[in-house]
Amino acid sequence: MASALVGIGVRWLHVLGMALVLGGAVLTWGHLRFFADATRTTREQELGGVWAYEWLFWGSIGILIMTGVGNLGALAPRLPAPESSWGMTLSIKLLAILGFLLLSIIRLLGLHAYGRVSNPAPRVRQRLQWGYGLTALYVGGLLVLAEVLAHG
């Protein structure tokens, strides 16, 4: 009973983490695209929401990886072999997650550098905006892989 509850809790946290990452990326992209006009808002108004999302994002990433490994553990010891189609999909997903982590940390470090620049060019701001749009699209792709793994 207790282990079943832990299993449900792990899956619930995993879905919640994914929803926060995806929903937050769309909202942050929209905030930068439509509301936080650099010529009309202060730096705090422009970046406050973006910083908040980054705090949430990295917390969610920790929860997603932690519960993702927990989900794998729930399948153990009947985990399909790496050569099976399920195993290939898992390997692709793990590689895709590594790529996502790499791009995401560059986005955070870019945001940090952007926050230190006194007079950023519009093109740089546009790159930042694209960074959040790309995050949402990438997470959409990861969701497809997750769905294949969960439901075949």
Added chain:
Amino acid sequence: MDERLAPDALLCWGLAAFHTAVLVVVLVMCLYGSVPVGEFLAEIETSVGLLLYGALWGITWWSNHRWLQETQLLESDAESDRDTVIRAGFEWGGTTGVIFFGVLVGLLVLPQIPLNAIPFVVLVALIGTIVAFVVGGLLGGVFAAADIVLFWVADQLVSATDQPSDPH
């Protein structure tokens, strides 16, 4: 008094989550290809696995904070500074490895051993501590070197088209 500035809290939070996540994903990839990972995971209770990940994440957060504080990575441009950043990465990575090894022993080994085996476990733990420091140190050094490159890439993305402030 220590005159070094406190590192940016968000940067520290993000880097700690990044380092922990990359390490665990790479570990799972390596295990999945080489050993029966299903049997390995089946041996560990889900709640213990979550605790271990949480512990690694927390320790990494703390050690990343100390590493950023010590090296002032953002201000490091010269080659000698880069060496300092990587050396400090080795030291703090080693510290992380030793503390995490202690958590591993405390959670997985100690609850299962009989009292008369404690001297043997202490001996193995001492050797394990040295191994944990070296492995953690190597990982810390690799992450520090990778971080220098990532900081540089991010800086290029922002500063390449930066319009400097008008001094007048």
